[in-house]
Amino acid sequence: MRIAMIGTGYVGLVSGVCFSDFGHDVICVDKDAAKIARLKAGEVPIYEPGLDTLMEKNVAAGRLEFSDDLAAAVDGAEAVFIAVGTPTRRGDGHADLTYMMAAAEEIAAALTGYAVVVTKSTVPVGTNRQVQEVIASANPDADFDVASNPEFLREGAAIEDFMKPDRVVVGVESAHAAEVMSEIYRPLYLRDFPILTTDLESAEMIKYAANAFLATKITFMNEIAGLCEKVGADVKEVSRGVGLDGRIGNKFLHAGPGYGGSCFPKDTAALARIGQDHSFPMRITETVMRVNDEVKARMVEKLRDACGGSFNGKTVTVLGVTFKPNTDDMREAPSLTIVPAMVGGGAHVRVIDPQGRAEGEALLPGVDWLEDPYEAAEGADLVVLLTEWNEFRALDLKALAARMAYPRMADLRNVYSARAAERAGFSQYIAVGR
Numbered sequence: 544m545r546i547a548m549i550g551t552g553y554v555g556l557v558s559g560v561c562f563s564d565f566g567h568d569v570i571c572v573d574k575d576a577a578k579i580a581r582l583k584a585g586e587v588p589i590y591e592p593g594l595d596t597l598m599e600k601n602v603a604a605g606r607l608e609f610s611d612d613l614a615a616a617v618d619g620a621e622a623v624f625i626a627v628g629t630p631t632r633r634g635d636g637h638a639d640l641t642y643m644m645a646a647a648e649e650i651a652a653a654l655t656g657y658a659v660v661v662t663k664s665t666v667p668v669g670t671n672r673q674v675q676e677v678i679a680s681a682n683p684d685a686d687f688d689v690a691s692n693p694e695f696l697r698e699g700a701a702i703e704d705f706m707k708p709d710r711v712v713v714g715v716e717s718a719h720a721a722e723v724m725s726e727i728y729r730p731l732y733l734r735d736f737p738i739l740t741t742d743l744e745s746a747e748m749i750k751y752a753a754n755a756f757l758a759t760k761i762t763f764m765n766e767i768a769g770l771c772e773k774v775g776a777d778v779k780e781v782s783r784g785v786g787l788d789g790r791i792g793n794k795f796l797h798a799g800p801g802y803g804g805s806c807f808p809k810d811t812a813a814l815a816r817i818g819q820d821h822s823f824p825m826r827i828t829e830t831v832m833r834v835n836d837e838v839k840a841r842m843v844e845k846l847r848d849a850c851g852g853s854f855n856g857k858t859v860t861v862l863g864v865t866f867k868p869n870t871d872d873m874r875e876a877p878s879l880t881i882v883p884a885m886v887g888g889g890a891h892v893r894v895i896d897p898q899g900r901a902e903g904e905a906l907l908p909g910v911d912w913l914e915d916p917y918e919a920a921e922g923a924d925l926v927v928l929l930t931e932w933n934e935f936r937a938l939d940l941k942a943l944a945a946r947m948a949y950p951r952m953a954d955l956r957n958v959y960s961a962r963a964a965e966r967a968g969f970s971q972y973i974a975v976g977r
């Protein structure tokens with residue numbers, strides 16, 4: 544099967560590489576010529592564990608190519624996936640479909656034989672029909688179907704998620720498109736991964752409902768964490784006790800500094816907007832968004848308290864700034880709220896992140912970037928554990944405390960315990976919900 548993948552970001556690149564590993568012939572296209580040049584040189588432009596090896600293998604096997612020529616890639620492809628960005632539109636929370644529709648027009652002009660145009664990007668309900676109309680009106684002779692195939696991979700575990708998905712969702716309207724989609728995902732059918740075939744609207748809705756539900760789950764536990772602090776309960780015990788209930792499950796129940804990332808913030812905003820557009824407010828989702836903002840603001844207050852009421856003149860060491868470990872993605876990371884608040888309050892902030900520096904330097908002005916946590920803690924007034932990279936999970940707390948001017952730790956991921964911190968010589972240990 545020949546596949547064109549339009550958009551070679553976190554989702555497009557991982558999907559393209561994995562489809563080629565299924566045995567398909569894939570051309571990954573991006574309009575960012577510099578990105579394509581790096582890919583052609585064998586360089587992976589994002590940090591995603593395992594992606595480099597898989598990419599190299601499939602390029603060597605002749606199944607995977609990169610190009611900035613969309614028309615040439617689409618010509619002769621049986622499936623054209625759109626995996627471009629759908630960020631929040633400035634001002635109103637809508638998903639911005641500018642890139643989607645521009646890609647649809649370009650595809651329309653390039654279609655030759657029959658092809659299925661598949662939306663992999665997360666798009667509001669009704670977008671696939673809009674794509675269909677855009678293509679049909681730009682090229683009335685085009686022989687095509689549309690399909691909705693939302694992606695559920697998690698950055699940091701993207702390959703595993705793509706190769707062993709909880710489910711694949713395929714929204715289609717024609718038997719021909721269904722046939723092409725099942726051919727593409729045949730390796731997963733053969734291994735009994737659930738493939739759910741729905742109409743277009745349901746497929747689009749599943750993605751938003753899933754992300755809004757996960758954002759709700761996290762935020763619910765973050766709110767419980769706040770109450771735990773008031774009543775003297777330990778949210779770690781509480782989330783374990785709650786998560787062992789099979790109806791609830793233990794995932795996404797870890798209290799922390801609020802959700803961020805490239806998906807939850809924009810997808811909750813888009814779902815809320817879809818509700819408003821249909822005079823059916825998504826009240827739970829709207830509340831989740833508000834509470835999540837409050838959680839992040841509460842973290843800033845926690846840190847200010849830890850600094851004795853003011854950041855002014857304090858030296859703060861921040862461990863981890865990406866929105867979660869194992870990715871270099873900084874989009875909507877809690878650090879983007881928390882670090883500028885400290886810098887703005889007059890703190891001298893030192894930052895360490897195993898992969899975040901390239902993205903983070905422009906986003907976090909006025910901080911110093913270091914490599915070694917112990918060196919970064921030298922003379923500091925506070926260490927903040929913000930992203931729980933493995934590198935920060937087994938620190939020698941004694942050595943860390945010994946180098947600080949005032950050994951205080953704010954562990955916003957609940958990695959350590961008050962007892963361990965105290966034993967190591969920390970005079971203050973602050974966590975979330977404990």
Ligand code: NAD
Nearest residue numbers: 550551552553554573574575627628629642646664665694
């Ligand atoms: P991204 O910003 O990393 O990548 C998008 C790419 O598309 C960019 O490289 C851009 O240059 C390219 N592009 C835009 N218009 C183009 C065009 N006309 N032709 C060729 N290339 C074009 O985005 P992403 O994080 O990969 O997300 C893509 C979509 O997948 C979004 O809708 C997102 O919500 C969804 N999604 C993302 C994740 C994730 O973890 N990042 C997970 C599931 C779903």
